[in-house]
Amino acid sequence: MGDGKQARNEEFQSFMIGRWPRLMRTAFLLTGEQHAAEDLVQSTLERVYVSWRKVGAADEPEAYVRRVMINLHARKHRRKLKEFLAPKDDSGLVHEIADTGDRIAQADDRGALLEALARLPVRQREAVVLRYWEDLTEAQAAEAMGCSVGAVKSNAAKGIAKLRAIPELAETVTHGGRK
DSSP: OHHHHHHHHHHHHHHHHHHHHHHHHHHHHHHSSHHHHHHHHHHHHHHHHHTHHHHHHSSOHHHHHHHHHHHHHHHHHHHHTSOOOOOSOOTTSOOOOOOTTOHHHHOSOHHHHHHHHHHSOHHHHHHHIIIIISOOOHHHHHHHHTSOHHHHHHHHHHHHHHHHTSTTTHHHHHHHSOO
16 A cells, blocks of 8 residues: 555656656746746646546646646636736746757747737637647647637637737747747
């Protein structure tokens, strides 16, 4: 009995360590602020740990964790009923090692991009982050956001249109966005 719990703890710890940078990036893009991102990831992992037996046995534990994170973020936003301010910088953010296909790592002006992203309404920001930074399919993003595929398409399109309207980002968004 103790060995099973120890194995689950080790499995959770391995999952958490392996996914921490990506979860932090997603949380930072959702919240627009380093400390809020850390709080969001920690709160998410606290909830996931309690249900790790179920989560660890899921076909896609990362999708489950992402859904918990989106729900926590949405609840917090609804309670406060305000937009988060644009981040001053992302210097304290734990960065993943960028691959050549990571458009955000290739952006000329990351600060302007993050500021513009933080100005989007929450649902549009969620759709853009999940579709374009997390590279989820529309169905996966809809599942994570708890909405229809059509709502994801609509929110992502509106969010990208708002980003494209910003002159400094027009070239970056046009080349990095999906058609």
